[in-house]
């Protein structure tokens with residue numbers, strides 16, 4: 001599954017213009033490390049440790065606050081992401097309605113895969129808005145790039161993230177959508193910190209996860225989450241529940257926002 005650096009560069013060359021050659025070269029190295037993370041279970045650290053590294057990277061976790069972290073779904077699963085039954089299982093139309101995406105917004109599709117939801121978000125933000133689509137697998141972004149071309153969508157910017165760093169701009173995003181992604185983060189603390197910092201003051205994360213409490217949902221336990229666990233993990237990272245929608249067929253839809261920061265002594269009003 002591991003690809004050579006030159007193959008990776010060749011694949012990335014077909015990404016849209018925004019990705020300059022300079023960034024592509026940087027991506028080539030990052031992509032190589034990224035595929036190591038994706039190819040092996042997070043516990044197999046030796047290959048990463050022996051790779052040439054210039055900066056200290058946080059270790060991938062296998063468990064977080066009592067939850068076992070799932071291994072990221074490989075790009076070989078693209079057909080599964082586009083299965084026709086998804087419409088009954090997820091009711092994408094109803095989920096997207098709840099997001100209340102408006103023209104002109106900057107929306108991030110975090111862990112976009114090959115763009116099942118990116119396409120819809122791009123139509124909703126329109127030409128004055130933008131979708132930032134992030135994934136750690138270059139093959140997913142390559143497929144998304146083809147999809148954008150076929151649909152003539154020019155408002156999608158793609159970022160090849162790292163498992164601990166989505167490389168988002170600070171304070172610029174109205175909404176981050178994560179469908180069936182968060183439970184795969186091998187570095188949830190770094191990812192949540194980075195996403196929180198990327199939001200505008202009233203920005204939200206819309207988290208969609210298969211319901212862990214519901215034995216009727218036929219998904220592997222590691223790929224499901226309970227509400228209790230979600231709240232535990234987000235609250236540990238200075239985020240809280242703003243709103244939720246409980247009527248999707250198999251999934252939770254929870255809107256999370258940054259908790260108000262404690263005021264510094266200077267900002268506090270005198271008694």
Ligand SMILES: C[S@@+](CC[C@H](N)C(=O)[O-])C[C@H]1O[C@@H](n2cnc3c(N)ncnc32)[C@H](O)[C@@H]1O
Pocket residue numbers: 072073081110111112113114115116117134135136137140161162163164165166178179180181184185186191
């Ligand atoms: C199950 S797929 C879901 C794809 C898409 N959201 C959808 O609903 O069709 C999960 C995706 O999350 C990506 N992913 C896992 N960890 C990630 C991380 N730290 N940053 C960005 N993407 C990540 C995987 O590479 C994979 O493409």
